[in-house]
Amino acid sequence: MGRDFASFSKWLIPHRKKVHVAIFLLSLLMIPGAMTALQPIDMESYEMESPELTAQAIIDEEFANSEIILGFLVSARDPNYVPPIDEWTPVPLMSDGAPDYANLPSVTEMVEAGEPWQGIYAPTGGILNLSLLQEIDGKIDMIQEHPLAPAMKPLVNDVTGSQAPGAISLSDHFRGFMNNTSVLTQPGLTAQGIITDPPTNWYDCGVLECLEFDDANVTQAHIDLAAARMAEASDNNFLRWLSLDRGFVADMNALQDGPIGGQLNTDGTWEGGFTGKGRWSASSTWLLVQFDRGTLESMGWEVIWK
Structure with a gap:
């Protein structure tokens, strides 16, 4: 493990500018995903199938005057x-x-x-x-x-x-x-x-x-x-x-x-x-x-x- 890291560091240091640019570009690509993850969850957009929710949906549609x-x-x-x-x-x-x-x-x-x-x-x-x-x-x-x-x-x-x-x-x-x-x-x-x-x-x-x-x-x-x-x-x-x-x-x-x-x-x-x-x-x-x-x-x- 030590020899592998030593070999990697010998390659990394001479190319550090390219590595920094690559990390920067990867970070930019991750920003949209991070923003999406921080948005509030819209429960209505999920299809949560259950007998209770199905029954409630039927009541809401068929019986508009429900309490x-x-x-x-x-x-x-x-x-x-x-x-x-x-x-x-x-x-x-x-x-x-x-x-x-x-x-x-x-x-x-x-x-x-x-x-x-x-x-x-x-x-x-x-x-x-x-x-x-x-x-x-x-x-x-x-x-x-x-x-x-x-x-x-x-x-x-x-x-x-x-x-x-x-x-x-x-x-x-x-x-x-x-x-x-x-x-x-x-x-x-x-x-x-x-x-x-x-x-x-x-x-x-x-x-x-x-x-x-x-x-x-x-x-x-x-x-x-x-x-x-x-x-x-x-x-x-x-x-x-x-x-x-x-x-x-x-x-x-x-x-x-x-x-x-x-x-x-x-x-x-x-x-x-x-x-x-x-x-x-x-x-x-x-x-x-x-x-x-x-x-x-x-x-x-x-x-x-x-």
């Missing part, structure tokens, strides 16, 4: 980063009316997720905190006023059975349940035509007065009680709206009982833990928005997959 559902994660903010109410100011708007995203709270301020089925303790109730639910409800109002709102399509609330006008969140569950329009508080009907009792109620709240979600006197205790009843009576549909760290945390001053510790099995049974006073809590939830594809396109919007 588009967007899911947004809504998480509780760490109380250490929440300013006092008298010092809080809303995020300023830009010239086009959109929020100044640069001034929004950082994702690092999200409350840390807990262990599965253990719940969180701060803020009280986590994402089921009354103040947070009211903030989420305000976001729904903002969505209803968005320029894309005319393209939203109603969807059914899987917890209460009510119809939502295009956007749905936890606050809708509580509103429908606490105003007694929910399927959870109404008599049912079997396939044989037999009337069944409601799974639960919102007329007997013990020491509390059964208030509606929008009542000015509603308290965290009302939310805790409503959450416990929805969790128990909705075939676990309500719990699916909560993050995996959902859990019933102990509180000796709470009004409702629930499964403290343990976990829910896939067959709906509870394993481990014990029954005690407490409340349901979790760190995050979903906010769903449904659009009508045909309406969006008629409004001039193009729906593409990236």
Whole structure:
């Protein structure tokens, strides 16, 4: 190897100018390829055959009015980063009316997720905190006023059975349940035509007065009680709206009982833990928005997959 390199170097040094020119020319030839490699990948130019993509293409072509559902994660903010109410100011708007995203709270301020089925303790109730639910409800109002709102399509609330006008969140569950329009508080009907009792109620709240979600006197205790009843009576549909760290945390001053510790099995049974006073809590939830594809396109919007 040493002798071969010595022979090569004896030839290379006298011809070094020619070698430099050759390397320069080769480098020029590589520039177009390098520029192409640095370009963003256009996923639409690839033929990625799969049953799922083929099915979606058929739906898009044959059913122009198919729905588009967007899911947004809504998480509780760490109380250490929440300013006092008298010092809080809303995020300023830009010239086009959109929020100044640069001034929004950082994702690092999200409350840390807990262990599965253990719940969180701060803020009280986590994402089921009354103040947070009211903030989420305000976001729904903002969505209803968005320029894309005319393209939203109603969807059914899987917890209460009510119809939502295009956007749905936890606050809708509580509103429908606490105003007694929910399927959870109404008599049912079997396939044989037999009337069944409601799974639960919102007329007997013990020491509390059964208030509606929008009542000015509603308290965290009302939310805790409503959450416990929805969790128990909705075939676990309500719990699916909560993050995996959902859990019933102990509180000796709470009004409702629930499964403290343990976990829910896939067959709906509870394993481990014990029954005690407490409340349901979790760190995050979903906010769903449904659009009508045909309406969006008629409004001039193009729906593409990236």
